[in-house]
Amino acid sequence: MTAYLLRRTAFLVVSLLLAAAVLFLLLRLLPGDPANSLLSVGATPDQIAAARHQIGTDRPLAAQFVSWIGQMATFDLGTSFVSTLPVGPEIASRLAVTVPLTLLSFALAVVVALPVGFVAAHKADTWYGTLLSGVSQLGIAVPVFWVGMLLITVFSLSLRVLPAGGFPQDDWADPAQALTSLVLPVVTIALVMAASLIRYVRSATLDVLGSDYLRTSRALGSSFARAMWRHGLRNAIVPVISILGIELATTFLGAVVVESVFALPGLGGMLVKGLAQHDYPVIQGILFVSTLVVLVIGFVADLAQRLIDPRLRHSLARDAR
């Protein structure tokens, strides 16, 4: 296991470095001029040249790359071309919204999806099993912004119990207020996420229910609950965990639509704006941080799978030898 951990960590670091280099180059291969976002209609050719000089994109690519790597080495993500503010602190401030939003949505989705998915599979033959399955199918088809707008209409505009959007100016200084503004966005994301999770949990459970080992365990005299607990769940959870990892990673940056509907200052919105303006430091910074997060999530998911599934551990032990 130690050898695996070391190998996995080394892989993580190398992936991160590679991602950083690829990011830098790809961004500059894309057509577009970051200086354009500083211009206004009426700008003279001199002003256009001055804009390029101001942000430093008139320097050779190699020089830009070296100075970026230099900054990165000192944990400095650079400053935005457009706002001239340091990128690092702004990402941190956006994370104060995005991380709780993602984790809370994720937790809620899991709490809903696991039992519902299990029941949908276990009781697949009953009317409510079919209903649950049908509803989850519907949930996948519904666009997330529509769910958000629906919730706003009901809880903010009609009932007036929750804010329609925004996030407190002083972030988490008043946790109750911050949480209140996250309720609707969290429910929105969780509903949509839970819908697809239910499908995965359901099909994983169905696989297990029809498996030989479960039947054998039952034949040996285990009760359904005990057979399910000792053999069923552990097998069913393995594919679900890798899906969970992917879902979590997707939500991290994919919450941009929900952020826009609820006017939340999250990371997704920052990235979209950065992309529109070709604000390289902003894009690089966010993608670097999110690459890190995604890699770490993948790492943790892998680890969790190995802890749960002895077969993966053993196959690995064999590899190591």
Next chain:
Amino acid sequence: MNRKTTSLIGAAVLALALAACGGTGSSGSAGSTPAAGAFNKDATIQIGSLYEPQNLDNTAGGGQGVTEAFNGNVYEGLFKLTDDGKVENLLAKDYKVSADGLTYTLTLRDGVKFHSGKPLTSADVKYSIEKVTAPDSQSARKSSFDMIKKIETPDDQTVVVTLSSKSISFVYNLSYIWIINDQAKSLTTSEDGTGPYTLGTWKRGSTLSLERFAGYWGTPPTNKEVVFHYFTDATALNNALLTNAVDVVTSEQSPDALAQFDGNSNYKVNNGHSTTKLLLAFNDRKAPFDKPLVRKAVTSAIDNKKLLNSIWGDYGTLIGSMVPPTDPWYEDLTKVNPYDPALAKKELTDAGYANGFSFTLDTPNYDPHPTAATFIKSELAKVGITVNINIITADQWYTKVYKNHDFAATMQEHVNDRDVVWYGDPTFYWGYDNPQVTDWVKQAEQSDTTDEQTALLKTVNEQIAADAASDWLYLYPQIVVASSSLSGYPLNGLNSQFYAYGIKKTA
């Protein structure tokens, strides 16, 4: 502790519910104009906007957002452009112009202090003007100051500006220059102005707050704090207004939403004057649009009234030229190239395009351009012209259209007032090149009187309309929607300004 928190939330919810009920209950009796004087002078005004500043320096690409938040609020000019378009003295107490019109001697107001505490002197004024005219300046107004020869500061209260040629708009143009402390640092992320507010906090992607400046030289603001809330989604902005999270929306851009506020006595919908024009700009250099007759035909083939109505309903104005009614040289030119498909067909035939032609319309990807492009496509199809709509980003627009002039026709919003003068610049992106117009624009700037200037620019406007230099589709409406508890907010927001210091909120 849990129970306490819960009960607190409960109380808050109850209070909210009560407030909501109160609002609805009193709506019938409360008029739209609150009694003068009955306002909370320590109120916080929550302003909703779609235009977040890019940075805080209008000479470094701060954009429309920083003008909205800072012009007149945080920074002041020597002169001020009032909400109804008049130029008044602000930091300048008065000024004298030499007989030859080349020397302006400006005297500064006494007792003006910057937010950092430093008194205003002529050196700051010189610094501020030079910041706009500097080679690295991104100010949209930079070229209006090309004729400045030198700036002298004989004493702390006097600035003498010498011009190389006469400039009748000089004082007006000065109203766009923020007077900044010449010692100030990092102006893209902080400020040091003389205005009635200081910058509180700027939380990127979310809010920007302004706080009343205790040391302000003039009349103190009628509110204590102003918070700009920035939205990327117009519906989210309207929801914020509907739930009282914001008190006023600086510029409503979601026409469909107006129905929710129109006729609701809790809100007031104000229809002011805008300076933003939607243009179908031809590349006047290249065939087929190098022929005025072809441009006139296209203009006459498009029913602008129907277009405006489909986008803005009953709001907005048709102007038929580049000049909005708030500019002194406005005249109604909608009759010059009237909507008349038969005329359009005839003009096309006369121009040698009896069988029509096809062209690519470079269309910015944000509203209302794609909608308008589709409309134009269907209108032009009726006279035999095929339009290929090419959707591009703002970034691509600057590179392809603005810098490289690589286009046949495009659409763009032109936001500033008095910008008809661009038709006098043959190097501008649309490439309209009429030496006489260029000359008139130049002469107008060197006029001795505003009457002379007005007369010349009217001629310019008539000429470009006759040549259909572009197709001026319509003038945007400027709609400010506010809670009826608010008064004293600006209605016109010329050039995206939004003076907040006079806003009153009932107690």
